[in-house]
Amino acid sequence: MKRIVYLMLATSLVFVACKKEAKSDIDASIVENSAAIKFERDAIDFKDLTNGELVTGSFKFSNVGKYDLIISEVTTSCGCTVADYPKEAIKPGGEGMITVTYDSKGYSGKRITKEVTVISNTDPSTTKLHIFADVH
Numbered sequence: 187m188k189r190i191v192y193l194m195l196a197t198s199l200v201f202v203a204c205k206k207e208a209k210s211d212i213d214a215s216i217v218e219n220s221a222a223i224k225f226e227r228d229a230i231d232f233k234d235l236t237n238g239e240l241v242t243g244s245f246k247f248s249n250v251g252k253y254d255l256i257i258s259e260v261t262t263s264c265g266c267t268v269a270d271y272p273k274e275a276i277k278p279g280g281e282g283m284i285t286v287t288y289d290s291k292g293y294s295g296k297r298i299t300k301e302v303t304v305i306s307n308t309d310p311s312t313t314k315l316h317i318f319a320d321v322h
Contacts, residue, residue, distance in 0.1 A: 220309045221278075222251030230286070232319035237294035245284045245302070245315050249276045256307045260284060263301040266293070267317065271304070286317060293321040 230243040249255035254275040262269055266289045272282040286302055302315040 221253045221255035223308050224248050224250045229316040235290045235319045235321045238291045242287045248281050259305040261303045267300045290321045
């Protein structure tokens with residue numbers, strides 16, 4: 187019985203000794219020096235669409251931070267939606283536009299919700315935008 191207790195104790199000590207201390211890989215200055223993005227709206231409702239109709243809308247934004255805003259990537263939740271965004275840095279106080287095009291082909295009889303994810307040097311680094319439509 188003593189052997190089992192000693193074995194359990196030894197195993198516990200090994201796990202405690204091998205445990206690495208959690209360390210943040212994010213330098214605090216990165217968060218302090220991040221830009222800030224503000225969208226005029228975070229959703230577009232295209233209302234009623236005919237199956238196969240192509241529609242385009244825009245999300246206007248401003249850099250309300252003290253540092254240059256850099257959008258590194260904009261992704262969409264499916265291939266039916268394509269996004270175009272500024273590749274150059276947006277200065278503090280500057281504005282920009284993310285344009286999305288949605289192809290409703292194949293979505294007849296559905297209320298669609300698509301997500302547009304903006305990744306930038308902001309805190310948080312990810313912003314979610316949405317588009318909606320009723321396809322007939």
